[in-house]
Amino acid sequence: MKNIVILISGRGSNMEAVVRAAQAEQWPARIAAVISNRADAKGLEFAAAHGIATAVVPNKDYPTREAFDAALAEVIDGYAPDLVVLAGFMRILTPAFVERYAGRMLNIHPSLLPHFPGLHTHEAALAAGHAEHGATVHFVTAELDHGPVVDQVAVPVLPGDTAQTLAARVLEQEHVLYPRAVRWFIEDKLTVEEGRVHGPHHPRPAH
Ligand code: GAR
Numbered sequence: 001m002k003n004i005v006i007l008i009s010g011r012g013s014n015m016e017a018v019v020r021a022a023q024a025e026q027w028p029a030r031i032a033a034v035i036s037n038r039a040d041a042k043g044l045e046f047a048a049a050h051g052i053a054t055a056v057v058p059n060k061d062y063p064t065r066e067a068f069d070a071a072l073a074e075v076i077d078g079y080a081p082d083l084v085v086l087a088g089f090m091r092i093l094t095p096a097f098v099e100r101y102a103g104r105m106l107n108i109h110p111s112l113l114p115h116f117p118g119l120h121t122h123e124a125a126l127a128a129g130h131a132e133h134g135a136t137v138h139f140v141t142a143e144l145d146h147g148p149v150v151d152q153v154a155v156p157v158l159p160g161d162t163a164q165t166l167a168a169r170v171l172e173q174e175h176v177l178y179p180r181a182v183r184w185f186i187e188d189k190l191t192v193e194e195g196r197v198h199g200p201h202h203p204r205p206a207h
Helices: 013-024 043-049 065-077 095-100 121-128 163-186
Strands: 002-008 029-036 053-056 083-086 105-109 132-139 149-156 191-193 196-198
Touching: 002 013, 002 043, 002 065, 002 163, 013 029, 013 043, 013 163, 029 043, 029 065, 043 053, 065 095, 083 163, 105 163, 121 132, 121 163, 132 163, 149 163
Parallel strands: 002 029, 002 083, 029 053, 083 105
Antiparallel strands: 105 132, 132 149, 191 196
């Protein structure tokens, strides 16, 4: 049985999708904890209602990123995670934190990386006039939104799209993409060699 710790900062709909898939598909894993850097993260309610341990490590209580990350790691390690899942966790991580969970920390990012790392990805895709947009699951490395890609999903950009309509179309697909990728990790189907992931799906080429 593998232990998964999920980090959130807000709504937590991707966390919810992972929890629901783990239960419905009876993964050989348990969601050991959901941890947030914000006490008001909506997703904490869902986790608690599903009998999952929750914890809050408020980043604003710590003077530096290093101090916050050290405190966060201590809480995470209390749950002996095999995998750390970032699900809308909106903090930039220090190199020491990333190194600690190297090879066992995944993130979902709402764009077809390497396009549009960082924030406001839907606005950026619209402004760039791209015909396709999407989401990427990747292993977390020191460079923000640049780790080895596990899998991607694309959606069309439609006439009249706003950042909101596009975000909703992407999010629906994130909820399919992320649980599937997490399950591959749990089933030991992912290996990383020279910065590339070998697994059931090859990442689609970037546009
Ligand atoms: C998701 O769209 C996720 O891809 C994105 O935040 C949203 C969180 O929604 N993550 C990032 O932008 C990370 N840089 P959720 O809390 O409902 O899962």
